[in-house]
Amino acid sequence: MGSKIISIGVANPAHCIEQQQVYQFMGKAHGFTGSALNRLQALYRATGIRQRYSVISDYQQADSRKWNFYPNSEQLEPFPTTSHRADLYRKNAARLSVRATQEALQQTHLVASDFTHLITVSCTGMYAPGLDIDLVHELGLNTSIQRSCINFMGCYAAFTAIKLGDQICKANENAKVLIVATELCTIHFQKSGDDDNLLANAIFGDGSAALVMSSQRADSLQPTVLSPEAFLNDIYPEGADEMAWGIGNFGFEMKLSAYVPTLIEKGIGHLVTRLLASTSNQRIDHYALHPGGKKILEVIEKALGIEKHADWAGRKVLAEYGNMSSPTILFVLKMLWESLDSNHKDHRVLALAFGPGLTMESMLLRLV
Numbered sequence: 001m002g003s004k005i006i007s008i009g010v011a012n013p014a015h016c017i018e019q020q021q022v023y024q025f026m027g028k029a030h031g032f033t034g035s036a037l038n039r040l041q042a043l044y045r046a047t048g049i050r051q052r053y054s055v056i057s058d059y060q061q062a063d064s065r066k067w068n069f070y071p072n073s074e075q076l077e078p079f080p081t082t083s084h085r086a087d088l089y090r091k092n093a094a095r096l097s098v099r100a101t102q103e104a105l106q107q108t109h110l111v112a113s114d115f116t117h118l119i120t121v122s123c124t125g126m127y128a129p130g131l132d133i134d135l136v137h138e139l140g141l142n143t144s145i146q147r148s149c150i151n152f153m154g155c156y157a158a159f160t161a162i163k164l165g166d167q168i169c170k171a172n173e174n175a176k177v178l179i180v181a182t183e184l185c186t187i188h189f190q191k192s193g194d195d196d197n198l199l200a201n202a203i204f205g206d207g208s209a210a211l212v213m214s215s216q217r218a219d220s221l222q223p224t225v226l227s228p229e230a231f232l233n234d235i236y237p238e239g240a241d242e243m244a245w246g247i248g249n250f251g252f253e254m255k256l257s258a259y260v261p262t263l264i265e266k267g268i269g270h271l272v273t274r275l276l277a278s279t280s281n282q283r284i285d286h287y288a289l290h291p292g293g294k295k296i297l298e299v300i301e302k303a304l305g306i307e308k309h310a311d312w313a314g315r316k317v318l319a320e321y322g323n324m325s326s327p328t329i330l331f332v333l334k335m336l337w338e339s340l341d342s343n344h345k346d347h348r349v350l351a352l353a354f355g356p357g358l359t360m361e362s363m364l365l366r367l368v
Contacts, residue, residue: 003169004227004368005162006220007212008334009103011096012053012205012321013184017060019049024062026201029076030193043202048294048315052205052322054186055092076191085187085251089125093208094134097182100210100327101139104178107221108212112140114176117168119161121150121181121326123245124188124252135180154245154355155290157181157326158209159233159363165213166228173215181327182208188251200254203293205322209330217368223342226333226349230364232275239263239358260292263358265299272304272350275362283348284364287311288336290329290353291318300352313339329353340367 023044027037058067069088070076097120105112118141120132132147148164150157158181165177185204190197217225242257276282289300291314301311308315313336321331329351336349344367351363 002227003166003213003215004217004220004225005211005365006214006217006225007104007107007222008330008337009100009105009107009210010327010331010334011099011103011208013055013092013096015054015057015060016051017054018051019044019047021060021062022052022202025059028062028064029070029189029191032193040198043198046294047202048318049203049322050319052186054206055088055184056186059186079191079250082247082249082251086125086127088187089184090127092184093122093125093131093182094138096206096208097131097135097180097210098138100182100208101135101178101180104210104212109219109221110176110212113142115141115145115178116172116175117146117148117165117177119148119150119164119177119179121153121157121161121179122183123152123154123157123325124183124185126151131180131182141178152245153326154243154359155292155323155325155328156233156353156355156359156361158211158329159231159351159353159361162211162213162228162363163231165211166231169213169215175215176219177213179211179213180208181330183325183327185323185325188254190251190253196255196257199258200256203323204254205324207321207324207327207331209327209334211330224337224340224345224367226337226365227368228363229348229366230275230279231362232271232278233359233361234267234271236263236267236358236360243354243356243358245356260354260358261295261299264296264354264360265303267360268300268352269303271360271362272352275364279364281348284350285344285347286336286340286349287314288329288332288349288351289314290332291315292323292354294318296354
């Protein structure tokens with residue numbers, strides 16, 4: 001008896017912001033002029049991102065008189081506090097999660113009351129009673145549903161949730177597991193002009209993804225489902241200071257060094273080799289790579305010896321949504337999965353993601 005991913009649903013906030021709009025907002029917010037503004041523009045052009053989504057409409061406006069969340073004042077003072085941002089998270093996270101879950105349910109024979117387990121994933125906000133309990137009430141889940149919360153693990157956290165769901169389904173053939181990964185990255189904009197902040201402000205967006213797991217293939221309406229075959233993760237301590245996520249007085253503070261792609265390039269090939277060595281079939285037919293940034297995708301493609309068209313789903317998600325942290329890999333999997341049909345049964349998908357630690361996660365899935 002094995003586990004199966006039988007559906008994935010996604011959702012984004014209403015505000016779709018073009019990368020050029022964000023650049024204009026950031027230039028105004030940082031007070032950049034001349035060469036500093038030109039360097040910022042070059043950074044935004046190099047991201048490979050066309051648009052992103054945010055719960056904050058301000059990023060669509062270079063005219064500070066039209067801002068609603070950030071103050072129209074010198075130096076953006078008073079700058080929104082962590083408490084202020086937490087309120088925004090609480091007001092928006094559940095409704096976005098509900099939309100993603102409803103889309104996922106539409107692809108199954110299940111109803112909300114069928115779920116036995118709920119796993120929520122987030123690193124951009126926490127409160128109690130939390131997102132998990134809000135979803136119980138808003139979706140009509142059983143109040144006795146078994147709940148687990150995976151918090152503050154960053155971009156690779158969906159892998160942790162899928163591994164937990166896999167274990168649950170293998171232990172209980174009647175289990176129906178709902179995984180919801182929701183991040184509102186853009187509420188944590190920092191006005192400091194250091195390189196880490198400029199890079200983070202240039203790539204992150206907001207989104208939610210819901211994934212349904214079951215041991216029963218018949219629960220799905222899809223022509224194929226995804227069956228996890230193998231997982232492998234590792235930690236590269238030399239990158240511990242290159243990617244981090246901490247709580248400050250004015251929101252959560254991201255450290256994202258330009259050295260991260262180099263570290264990933266050094267270790268990813270060995271990780272994939274070890275993953276494949278643990279399986280009887282080492283063939284890879286499709287790739288689902290977490291688009292942490294354009295450079296990260298490029299170094300992975302180089303390390304694995306694949307052309308960029310093999311990573312089309314990761315590149316397309318990056319262009320259309322940016323990096324949404326934990327739900328991003330689920331957007332990639334959904335986009336790739338929807339391009340395949342019953343003619344692709346027994347094809348294998350390699351999925352990869354990365355995060356603080358420096359943590360590297362890998363997963364091999366089979367279409368059945």
